Amino acid sequence: MPDKTTARSTYHHGDLRAQLIAAVRDLVESHGPDGFSVAEAARRAGVSSAAPYKHFRDRPELLRAVAAEGMDRLRAAMEAGCARHPAGSIEAVAAIGQAYVDFARGGPGVFRLVFGLTEGHAADTQLQGKGWNCFSVLLQAVARVIGLSEGHPQVQERAYMLWATVHGHSFLTIDGKTTGKFAPGADWPMLMQVAAAILRDGRAA
Amino acid sequence: MPDKTTARSTYHHGDLRAQLIAAVRDLVESHGPDGFSVAEAARRAGVSSAAPYKHFRDRPELLRAVAAEGMDRLRAAMEAGCARHPAGSIEAVAAIGQAYVDFARGGPGVFRLVFGLTEGHAADTQLQGKGWNCFSVLLQAVARVIGLSEGHPQVQERAYMLWATVHGHSFLTIDGKTTGKFAPGADWPMLMQVAAAILRDGRAA
DNA sequence: TACTAATGTATGTGTCACTTACTTTGCGAG
DNA sequence: CTCGCAAAGTAAGTGACACATACATTAGTA
Incomplete structure (x- = not known):
């Protein structure tokens, strides 16, 4: 069992979508809505920079999820x-x-x-x-x-x-x-x- | 005499600062505050992408000038x-x-x-x-x-x-x-x- | 157990912000 | 008038990023 709350260990992350939203929320708070990057969010979730695009079409869609x-x-x-x-x-x-x-x-x-x-x-x-x-x-x-x-x-x-x-x-x-x-x-x-x-x-x- | 209102022709632009602000204002209106780039503003003013940095320290300072x-x-x-x-x-x-x-x-x-x-x-x-x-x-x-x-x-x-x-x-x-x-x-x-x-x-x- | 879709990685492309080193030019002092 | 300098421009390079493509791994199901 991987540590679901912090990062990886099982190739398949299992909870990436939610964790990305959480990471983006933190980034948006600490660096402003513009100072956030998809790459950094992926890094925080312990995943490659292309992984988020399996869950969100693009940057704005990810932001919209956080807004929702x-x-x-x-x-x-x-x-x-x-x-x-x-x-x-x-x-x-x-x-x-x-x-x-x-x-x-x-x-x-x-x-x-x-x-x-x-x-x-x-x-x-x-x-x-x-x-x-x-x-x-x-x-x-x-x-x-x-x-x-x-x-x-x-x-x-x-x-x-x-x-x-x-x-x-x-x-x-x-x-x-x-x-x-x-x-x-x-x-x-x-x-x-x-x-x-x-x-x-x-x-x- | 160059065409001051649209672009270059005299190496020294003569009115770059004001023209950049105008370009940024247009860009911000048409593509949103985030959808603007210093490079694009420079392009519109008919000048290299490094030129704006002779008038504004960085991107935020340019935006602040437009705000002012x-x-x-x-x-x-x-x-x-x-x-x-x-x-x-x-x-x-x-x-x-x-x-x-x-x-x-x-x-x-x-x-x-x-x-x-x-x-x-x-x-x-x-x-x-x-x-x-x-x-x-x-x-x-x-x-x-x-x-x-x-x-x-x-x-x-x-x-x-x-x-x-x-x-x-x-x-x-x-x-x-x-x-x-x-x-x-x-x-x-x-x-x-x-x-x-x-x-x-x-x-x- | 083999197939398949979901989910991840590696890698590449084009753009951008910003830097550094160099070039052109307007202008003021002599 | 011209010499020289600082202001204002260019070209080229760096590192980060958004996003695309091709490929690898795995979970669940027939």
Whole structure:
């Protein structure tokens, strides 16, 4: 039995695909989304530089796999954050945003990969679907706060505004635009304020 | 006299630096921020692949120059948008946001380059300064709406929230996350709504 | 046990970033 | 005017990488 978690010994690796994804995730975090190479990932998995192409058509497809895995983790984190607060509360919505920001801060490279993917992003329907699933988490929470169905235009509108705000804040945070000059530092108060400001009207109606 | 706008003929190019920046800008737009190469930019300028290194230390420095030029264009657009509306009006703030989104839509590659720059972004104080200048435009407009000084915490806070929203919306737009499923399409109504929602409180105070 | 597909390797090609050593040329001091 | 130098260009080389092709090994199945 080979050591499945680190490397080879049986010619047939047995777990290469998953291990490549893990290696790429690490590389993307430590050297940036561009500073990664298929060759280096293969090296880390203890395999020849041509082996990855048996599992992924090309470089972008490998990156997309990492992004897809990231999307799943993001959705899970958002759901968990939401579940920690009463259904229909503003806190539940803010917690989704907090999970989003935490995800970005915890893995800026993967976050940048997940959103802002340039090569073949539009063509990957699986990735599109996972993205929609993430948005759905927020959509549902917003619907509960406002008291309308998820399909209602006002719900979609407000949810989108919140998404945009949190998305932008996440990017600004990992890009270091918030350090020094105009820094909010702690996110929670801002997230609560924004959620309250944007959801206020709908609730009263 | 050589044709300065297209290429060589005089051994000494005379305008290489500016022409490289222009070439890179085009390449970044057409092939994405990663799909650009120093070699290709040199080729387009009609010069050897080593020539660019007489003007820029390395690839990232060239990209940073393009980003800096983009920042200047963005600030100018924001100021122009703001100036088209009465000082202190919500419309003026929304117009700044509209200029921001238009800039992103008009040049997604450069927009991605300007924000989200990975290599040496933090070290470039000139770029940091230009970024701050952009934010200042918004800060000033928000201060006028609220009726407090630019340095007031509440002004900075609200301005940052608006920035984050517009920034996020811009990214989602150029990433195609708004097409099909949850699309606001026209930005202006949303920008006005968000600006109103976030600036409402401060104004009354 | 022999076949076959999946999965790995070795090797080669073209491109790229960047370096070094050399060449051309604009320009200022004498 | 010309001499000389620094700025700005070239050619050629290095090492890394993405990806292709041909071949080797192995796991599972008939």
